[in-house]
Amino acid sequence: xxxxxxxxxxxxxxxxxxxxxxxxxxxxxxxxxxxxxxxxxxxxxxxxxxxxxxxxxxxxxxxxxxxxxxxxxxxxxxxxxxxxxxxxxxxxxxxxxxxxx
Numbered sequence: 001x002x003x004x005x006x007x008x009x010x011x012x013x014x015x016x017x018x019x020x021x022x023x024x025x026x027x028x029x030x031x032x033x034x035x036x037x038x039x040x041x042x043x044x045x046x047x048x049x050x051x052x053x054x055x056x057x058x059x060x061x062x063x064x065x066x067x068x069x070x071x072x073x074x075x076x077x078x079x080x081x082x083x084x085x086x087x088x089x090x091x092x093x094x095x096x097x098x099x100x101x
Contacts, residue, residue, distance in 0.1 A: 008078060011034075011082060027089075034083070041076075048068070048072055055067075
């Protein structure tokens with residue numbers, strides 16, 4: 001989870017909200033960082049699935065669901081939101097001249 005948090009911070013560093021708003025982001029950096037995040041998401045989902053399987057032997061479903069909602073779901077939502085936010089930047093192929101008016 002710390003790797004995911006670090007990747008999300010790094011994405012926000014290389015593409016602050018202003019740059020995302022105006023679609024000014026270095027696409028190479030963005031693609032490589034998003035692909036890293038995609039791999040981490042895949043690992044995260046696998047770990048979540050394994051954890052769920054093991055926790056069912058110890059706890060009831062409502063306890064597991066509560067724990068997941070408190071600790072894992074927010075991170076998963078943050079990753080999905082990041083992919084949605086960066087989609088317009090990732091797909092951009094032409095840019096306006098600076099300065100913006």
